[in-house]
Amino acid sequence: MKQKIIVIVGPTASGKSDCAITVAKQVNGEVISADSRQVYRGMDIGTGKITKKEMVDIPHHLLDVASPKRQFTVVQYQKLASKAIQDILKREKVPILCGGTGLYIDAVLEGWEFPKTPIDKTLRKNLEKKTTEELFDELKKHDPEFSKTIDHNNRRRLIRALEIITTTNEPITPLKKHPLPYTIEYIGLFPGWEVLQEKIKKRLKERLNQGMIEEVQHLHEKEKLSWKRLESFGLEYRYISRYLRSRHSDPEMIEGEESLGNRRSFAHAQDDNFITMKNDLEKAIIHYAKRQMTWFKRNKRIKWF
RNA sequence: GGCCUAGUGGCGAAGUGGUAACGCAGCUGUCUGCAAAACAGCGAUGCGCCGGUUCAAUUCCGGCCUAGGCCU
Numbered sequence: 560m561k562q563k564i565i566v567i568v569g570p571t572a573s574g575k576s577d578c579a580i581t582v583a584k585q586v587n588g589e590v591i592s593a594d595s596r597q598v599y600r601g602m603d604i605g606t607g608k609i610t611k612k613e614m615v616d617i618p619h620h621l622l623d624v625a626s627p628k629r630q631f632t633v634v635q636y637q638k639l640a641s642k643a644i645q646d647i648l649k650r651e652k653v654p655i656l657c658g659g660t661g662l663y664i665d666a667v668l669e670g671w672e673f674p675k676t677p678i679d680k681t682l683r684k685n686l687e688k689k690t691t692e693e694l695f696d697e698l699k700k701h702d703p704e705f706s707k708t709i710d711h712n713n714r715r716r717l718i719r720a721l722e723i724i725t726t727t728n729e730p731i732t733p734l735k736k737h738p739l740p741y742t743i744e745y746i747g748l749f750p751g752w753e754v755l756q757e758k759i760k761k762r763l764k765e766r767l768n769q770g771m772i773e774e775v776q777h778l779h780e781k782e783k784l785s786w787k788r789l790e791s792f793g794l795e796y797r798y799i800s801r802y803l804r805s806r807h808s809d810p811e812m813i814e815g816e817e818s819l820g821n822r823r824s825f826a827h828a829q830d831d832n833f834i835t836m837k838n839d840l841e842k843a844i845i846h847y848a849k850r851q852m853t854w855f856k857r858n859k860r861i862k863w864f
Numbered sequence: 865g866g867c868c869u870a871g872u873g874g875c876g877a878a879g880u881g882g883u884a885a886c887g888c889a890g891c892u893g894u895c896u897g898c899a900a901a902a903c904a905g906c907g908a909u910g911c912g913c914c915g916g917u918u919c920a921a922u923u924c925c926g927g928c929c930u931a932g933g934c935c936u
Contacts, residue, residue, distance in 0.1 A: 571900080596900060606900085632897040662899050673897055710894070713903040719896080734896045793900035842889085847900055853893065 561742045562648050566664060567657040568593075568855055569748030570848035572758045576609045578748060579657040580617055586653045589618040591643050593658025593667075596792060598636065599627040601778060604771040605795035607762070620647075627784055627792075633666050633673070640667045644739070661854035670737030676723045686718045697721060702730040747861040749852070759844050763837065766795070775799040794843055802836035 565582060567575050579590045592598070596606040600623045608622060620643040625631040640656070640663070647654040656664060665671065686694060694717040699706040701724045709716055723731055749755070775796055778784045789800035855861060 594900090595898090630898060633899075634897045637897090660899065662895075666897095671896075676897085678897065705896095710903050713894090715898070715902045716895080719898090723896080731896070791898065791901070795900080797900080844900085849891095850900090854895085854899090 561740070563653060563742045563744065564644065564668070564739070565653060565655045566668070566743060566745045567655060567748065568661070568664065568745065568861060569659065570755060570851040570855075571607075571659055571844060572755060572762050572848070573748040573750060574758075575657050575659065575748055576607070576613070578746070579655050580613070580615060582746075583617040583653075583655055586655075588653035588655045589620065589647045590614075590655045590657055591620045591640055591647075592622050593636075593640070593656050593660050593664045595631070595636070595660040595663060596796075597622050597658075598625045598631050599623070600625070601627055601782060602774075602792070602796070604766050604769055604774050605792075605799070607766075627778065627782065627788070630678075632678075633663055636663045637666045637671070637673075648741075659851050661851065665858075668739055668743060670739060672735040672737065674723045674727075674731070676726050679722055679726065682722055682725070683718055686721055687714075691717065694718065694721065698724070701725070705731045743860070745858065745861040747855060747863040749863055755848060756845055759848065760841055763841055763844065767837070771795060772799055772803070776803055779803070794847060795840065798836050798840040798843065802832055805832045805836075 565586065565588065567579050567582065569575050582588060583590055594606065596602055597608050598621060599606075602608070609619060621636070621639055624639060625635075644654045644656075644667075656667070658664065666673075689697075691712055691714050694714060695706065695709075695711050698709065698717055698720055701721070705720060705724075709720060720731060750758070775789060778796075779786065779789060779800065786800055786804060789796045791797075
């Protein structure tokens with residue numbers, strides 16, 4: 560009989576982590592996180608990372624495996640996750656892949672063979688200076704076929720494509736896939752938009768009270784993560800870091816803060832910046848959930864609950 | 865009762881005598897090493913209502929309605 564892997568997907572706040580614990584207990588499994596942000600150490604509240612206590616002795620893999628200072632990518636995830644799967648199967652337990660990053664999950668289970676061309680920071684820096692149009696023209700010159708299918712305005716993809724082409728000197732070939740030889744059971748969690756939005760709002764409020772702002776502040780001040788880096792993480796890290804910056808440039812807020820002399824007090828502040836941040840973040844999370852669903856919808860093997 | 869100002873897609877908001885920018889929300893979608901990222905597409909046959917002028921009005925004129933302001 561083929562060995563089995565269970566996959567739990569769904570948009571943010573749909574209850575994946577709890578579900579994974581329940582399933583793990585039932586089938587004698589171990590959880591592999593499939594979340595592009597939970598891999599980073601020190602990013603806990605903002606990513607909704609499960610706590611040791613919540614794990615109730617179920618082993619969890621691929622949490623805290625990277626420094627937030629360094630860039631982590633799908634390819635790295637793919638390697639680590641594949642290794643974890645092998646390891647768990649060898650011990651005759653069931654791997655439970657659980658998370659909201661569709662790309663990571665598909666890359667692992669379908670064995671996507673990404674182009675080997677590594678990231679070339681210098682090259683990227685140079686390409687970054689060009690206009691989007693110039694990037695596209697250059698791509699068209701080197702690989703007219705591929706240029707037909709790429710988003711003309713997507714600088715990030717344009718740059719990566721040029722990175723591959725200029726180092727290999729060959730056109731980009733279609734992606735090869737090598738699906739894992741196991742029985743894969745896909746479970747999708749989606750409570751409906753109404754409920755999900757409520758859950759998102761409620762969870763955001765809780766996290767803000769749990770010290771999420773302090774977490775971001777700590778990452779910037781103590782871990783020395785630049786605002787730009789925090790911005791790139793998106794969602795909570797993006798919007799809270801913007802909020803922290805706006806507070807910094809608002810003289811009244813700084814005064815108020817000093818007189819209070821209480822580090823935690825501002826987390827509950829009801830100043831305009833705070834409210835705006837919360838509303839914007841709320842919207843962004845909902846948008847994100849929609850994008851996640853767009854990805855998952857393509858996979859017809861997912862059984863939705 | 866009189867005068868003034870405003871009335872544009874769900875909301876906010878441009879605009880012109882020649883057939884409706886844009887932002888937000890919404891919806892659909894893309895995805896070959898940053899994926900919580902990056903990116904794409906789609907919504908008013910219609911500009912409060914009724915007439916008039918004009919080849920042509922959302923844009924000009926008259927009246928009406930509604931909202932806000934002011935006056936007696």
